Amino acid sequence: xxxxxxxxxxxxxxxxxxxxxxxxxxxxxxxxxxxxxxxxxxxxxxxxxxxxxxxxxxxxxxxxxxxxxxxxxxxxxxxxxxxxxxxxxxxxxxxxxxxxxxxxxxxxxxxxxxxxxxxxxxxxxxxxxxxxxxxxxxxxxxxxxxxxxxxxxxxxxxxxxxxxxxxxxxxxxxxxxxxxxxxxxxxxxxxxxxxxxxxxxxxxxxxxxxxxxxxxxxxxxxxxxxxx
Amino acid sequence: xxxxxxxxxxxxxxxxxxxxxxxxxxxxxxxxxxxxxxxxxxxxxxxxxxxxxxxxxxxxxxxxxxxxxxxxxxxxxxxxxxxxxxxxxxxxxxxxxxxxxxxxxxxxxxxxxxxxxxxxxxxxxxxxxxxxxxxxxxxxxxxxxxxxxxxxxxxxxxxxxxxxxxxxxxxxxxxxxxxxxxxxxxxxxxxxxxxxxxxxxxxxxxxxxxxxxxxxxxxxxxxxxxxxxxxxxxxxxxxxxxxxxxxxxxxxxxxxxxxxxxxxxxxxxxxxxxxxxxxxxxxxxxxxxxxxxxxxxxxxxxxxxxxxxxxxxxxxxxxxxxxxxxxxxxxxxxxxxxxxxxxx
Numbered sequence: 001x002x003x004x005x006x007x008x009x010x011x012x013x014x015x016x017x018x019x020x021x022x023x024x025x026x027x028x029x030x031x032x033x034x035x036x037x038x039x040x041x042x043x044x045x046x047x048x049x050x051x052x053x054x055x056x057x058x059x060x061x062x063x064x065x066x067x068x069x070x071x072x073x074x075x076x077x078x079x080x081x082x083x084x085x086x087x088x089x090x091x092x093x094x095x096x097x098x099x100x101x102x103x104x105x106x107x108x109x110x111x112x113x114x115x116x117x118x119x120x121x122x123x124x125x126x127x128x129x130x131x132x133x134x135x136x137x138x139x140x141x142x143x144x145x146x147x148x149x150x151x152x153x154x155x156x157x158x159x160x161x162x163x164x165x166x167x168x169x170x171x172x173x174x175x176x177x178x179x180x181x182x183x184x185x186x187x188x189x190x191x192x193x194x195x196x197x198x199x200x201x202x203x204x205x206x207x208x209x210x211x212x213x214x215x216x217x218x219x220x221x222x223x224x225x226x227x228x
Numbered sequence: 229x230x231x232x233x234x235x236x237x238x239x240x241x242x243x244x245x246x247x248x249x250x251x252x253x254x255x256x257x258x259x260x261x262x263x264x265x266x267x268x269x270x271x272x273x274x275x276x277x278x279x280x281x282x283x284x285x286x287x288x289x290x291x292x293x294x295x296x297x298x299x300x301x302x303x304x305x306x307x308x309x310x311x312x313x314x315x316x317x318x319x320x321x322x323x324x325x326x327x328x329x330x331x332x333x334x335x336x337x338x339x340x341x342x343x344x345x346x347x348x349x350x351x352x353x354x355x356x357x358x359x360x361x362x363x364x365x366x367x368x369x370x371x372x373x374x375x376x377x378x379x380x381x382x383x384x385x386x387x388x389x390x391x392x393x394x395x396x397x398x399x400x401x402x403x404x405x406x407x408x409x410x411x412x413x414x415x416x417x418x419x420x421x422x423x424x425x426x427x428x429x430x431x432x433x434x435x436x437x438x439x440x441x442x443x444x445x446x447x448x449x450x451x452x453x454x455x456x457x458x459x460x461x462x463x464x465x466x467x468x469x470x471x472x473x474x475x476x477x478x479x480x481x482x483x484x485x486x487x488x489x490x491x492x493x494x495x496x497x498x499x500x501x502x503x504x505x506x507x508x509x510x511x512x513x514x515x516x517x518x519x520x521x522x523x524x525x526x527x528x529x530x531x532x533x534x535x536x537x538x539x540x541x542x543x544x545x546x547x548x549x550x551x552x553x554x555x556x557x558x559x560x561x562x563x564x565x566x567x568x569x570x571x572x
Contacts, residue, residue, distance in 0.1 A: 129318035135284045136389075137331040137379065138308035147330075151321055 003201060010202030011209055022206055024183045025191040029211075032100050032174070032187065033167045036107030040115045041160060043108075048119025048156075049149060052126075063120065069113035074106075074172030081106040081177050098179040103187070106173035111163040118159025122152045154225045161222040168214060234296070235260045235387055235419040236281060241290030243276055243443070250276050251287070251443040258421065258436075260295075263413060265430030266423040268440035269455050274423040275315075277440065278389045281421060282312040308335065311385040315392035317376035319364040324349075327364065328379045335383075348382035349375075351411065353404040370401025377405055381412060388412050390422045394429075406433070427541040428521035431530050441489045444572060452497070452540050454478060454490040454569065467566060472513070472536025479510050479566040489572045494542055496568035499531075499552065500561050508565045515540075517558045520549070533560060 014022050051062060083089050085096040085105070096102040126148055134144050149156065171189040178185035180194055188207045195204035236258040243251035250273050258264050258281075266274050279285045280292060283302040291298050299306050311331075319327050328345045332338060346356040352374035359371070367375060373393065380388060390409055394402035410433055412418035424430050430437060439446040441453040458480060459469045468480040470490065480490050498509075515535035523530050529549040532541050540562070544554070554560070 127318060129314060129316060130320075132279070132284055132312070132314060133318040133320075133376075135307055136282050136310075136312035136314075137334070138304060138311070138383070139334055140304040143334045147320065 004205075007202040007205040011206030014203065014206040015210070019206070021182060021186075021191075022203065022210075025186050025188050025207060026210055028100060028185060029168065029187040029189070032104045032107055033164065035100075035104040036111055036167050037160065037164050039104070039108040040111035040163060044112050044115030045119055045149070045156065048116040049123050049145065051116060052120035052123030053145075053148070063117075066113050066117045066120070070117055072110065072113065074110060074170040075176065076172075077106050077109050078173040078176030081109065081173065085177070097177065098181060098185055100178070100185055103174050103178040103185060106177050107167045107170065110170060110173065111167050114163040114166060115159055118162065119156050122155035122159065123148065125155075126152060158222055158225045161218055161225065165215060165218050165222075168218065169211065233259055235262075235294065237293040237296075238280075239291050239293070241280065241287045241292060243280060243285070244288045249443060251280065253277075253290070253443075253445055256438075256445060258419065260419055261413060261417045262436060263410070263420040263422065263434045265434030265437040266421060266440060267425070267427060267430055267437060268453065272440045272453075273443035274440055275391055276443070278312055278391050278421065278423055281387070282310050282389050283307050284312065308383075309386040310389065311380040311383060311387070312389040313373075313377050313380055313391065313393050315395050317369075317372045319367070319372055319375060321364055323360070324354075324362050324364070324367070324375050325360040327375055328382055331379060331383045344382055348378040351381055351408045352378045353400075353408075354378070368398075370397035373397050374401055374404060374408075377408055381408060384416050385412070385418055387419045387421070390420065390424070392424055393422070394424065394426060427532055427539075428519060428530060431541065432521065432523050441491075444489060446491055446572065450494045451491045452494060454480070454492065454538070456489070458483070458490065472538060474536040476513050476536060478513060480569055481566050481571070483571050490569050491572050492564060492569045496564055497540075497542060498563040499542060499544060499554075500563045508567070509563045510566050511562070511564050513562045515560055515562055517554055517556050517560060519556055520554060522546070529554065533562065535562065
C-alpha cells in the first residue's frame with residue numbers, strides 16, 4: 001500500500017513540475033487522437049449518414065461488416081497498419097512507420113467503424129416525420145441532409161466521444177506502429193506499460209492519472225450528451 | 229403556358245404501399261383559392277393523398293398537375309409553394325424562433341425576419357416575447373401545433389394542406405388554428421385542403437367536401453360512406469349487411485364486381501321517428517344527435533348523428549329541425565332504403 005501512496009505523491013510532483021517526458025507523452029497522445037478523430041469524423045459522418053438514411057442493395061451486409069469491425073482488436077489494426085507502412089508494404093516509401101502519423105492512421109481505422117455505426121444507427125432512428133416536415137417546408141436535398149445531421153447532433157456527438165475514448169486508451173497500435181520512442185512516438189498508454197515494466201511505478205501512475213482525468217472528462221461529456 | 233384556374237389536377241393517380249392500393253383517383257380538380265374539406269374514416273387514405281398533394285411522395289402511377297403543369301420529379305421550387313401541417317407536429321430541436329424562421333432561412337429570405345416571425349406567432353395567438361425563445365420541448369401539444377402552423381404561414385404558401393390540424397389540441401388552440409388557417413385564404417388567396425374529423429368545421433368553412441374511403445374519392449361530400457367490413461349473404465338472394473358495434477344491422481344491396489365501398493347520398497336518408505313506415509324503407513337505424521351546427525352557406529342545421537361506431541352528418545332546414553325538436557342528445561331514427569345504397 002505504501003508504494004502506491006509514494007507513487008501517487010511522486011506522480012503529483014511530476015505533473016506539478018511539468019516533467020518533460022511525461023508531458024511529451026501527453027502531448028503525443030492528444031495530437032494523434034485528435035488527428036485520428038478529425039479524420040474518422042470527416043469520413044465516418046457522411047458514410048454513416050448514407051448507411052442509415054438510404055436503402056440500397058447490400059446495406060445489411062455492410063452494416064454487419066461495420067458492426068464486426070467495432071470489436072476489432074487494436075493489435076490487429078496495428079498489425080495491418082504495420083504491414084501497410086513498413087518498408088516492404090505498399091506505403092513503405094512514405095516512411096510513416098514509427099511516426100505519429102502512422103499511429104494516427106491506425107487510430108483512424110480503429111475509430112472509423114464506431115463513428116459509422118453510431119451515426120448510421122442514430123440516423124436510422126430519426127423520426128419519420130422529420131423528413132416530411134423538412135420537405136413540407138421546402139427543403140432541398142442538401143438542406144435535408146444538413147438538418148437531419150443537426151437534429152441528431154447529440155447522438156452523433158455521443159458516438160464521437162465513444163470513439164475518442166477508444167482511441168485515447170488504446171495501446172496496441174501505438175506500441176506496434178509507433179514503437180514507443182521517447183520524446184517522439186511515446187504516448188500515455190505505451191509509456192505506462194513501459195514505466196511499469198521498468199519498475200518506475202510513480203511515472204506510470206502520473207500518466208495513468210492524466211489518462212483517467214481525460215477519460216473522466218470524456219465520460220462527463222458523454223453523460224451530458226446522452227441526457228440531451 | 230396556358231393559365232389555369234385549378235391549383236391541382238390529378239389524373240388516374242394511384243399509390244401503393246407494397247401490394248396494397250391505398251389511393252385510386254380517376255380524376256380530381258382543386259380550384260385555386262378554394263377550401264376543400266377532406267373527410268373519411270381512419271386509414272381511408274387522407275394522409276397519403278395530402279402527402280401526394282404536398283409532393284412529399286410520388287404517386288405509383290398517374291400524374292399530378294400543379295397550376296396546369298405536370299409535376300414529377302418534384303423540384304424544391306414546387307415544394308416551396310406547397311406546405312403541409314401534419315397531425316402530429318414535428319418541431320426541429322431548436323427554439324420556436326428558429327423553427328418558424330427555418331423555411332425562410334433555407335430560401336435565403338431573411339429580410340425583416342424578426343418582424344415576420346413576430347407576425348406569424350401573433351397569427352396563431354402566441355406572443356413573441358413569451359414564446360420566441362422557448363425551446364421545442366418547452367411547449368404544450370397545442371402550442372407546438374400552433375408553432376408548426378406559424379412555420380408554414382410565414383411562407384405565405386400557395387397551397388396549405390392541413391392533416392387533422394385540430395385533432396389532438398385543446399379547444400383554444402383548435403379555435404386559433406382554424407382562424408389562422410382560414411386567414412391564409414383571405415389574406416393571400418391560399419388554396420386550402422383540410423382533412424379533419426371535425427365535420428361541422430369542414431362543412432362550415434369549405435367550398436367543396438370530398439369523402440375518401442379505401443383511397444377512392446366521393447367527390448361531392450354529400451355521400452355518406454358506410455365503412456366495411458361487410459358481411460356477405462349466407463344464401464344467394466339474401467342481402468349483404470353491415471353490423472354496427474351497437475348490434476344494429478344495415479341492409480345493403482347485392483354487391484357487384486370489384487366495388488368495395490357502400491355509399492348512400494345524404495338526400496336519400498330521412499330523419500324520422502320510429503313509428504314511420506314505408507314499404508320502401510328497409511333500414512331503420514337508431515342514432516343519437518351528437519352536435520348541431522348552423523352552416524354559414526345555406527343557413528342549414530348540420531346535425532352530427534352517431535349510430536354505433538358510425539357518425540354521419542345530415543343537413544336539415546332550421547324550421548324542420550325545430551319542428552322535430554332536434555337537439556344534442558335527441559334519439560332519432562335514420563330511415564333509408566337499401567336500394568339507394570350503391571357500391572363504389
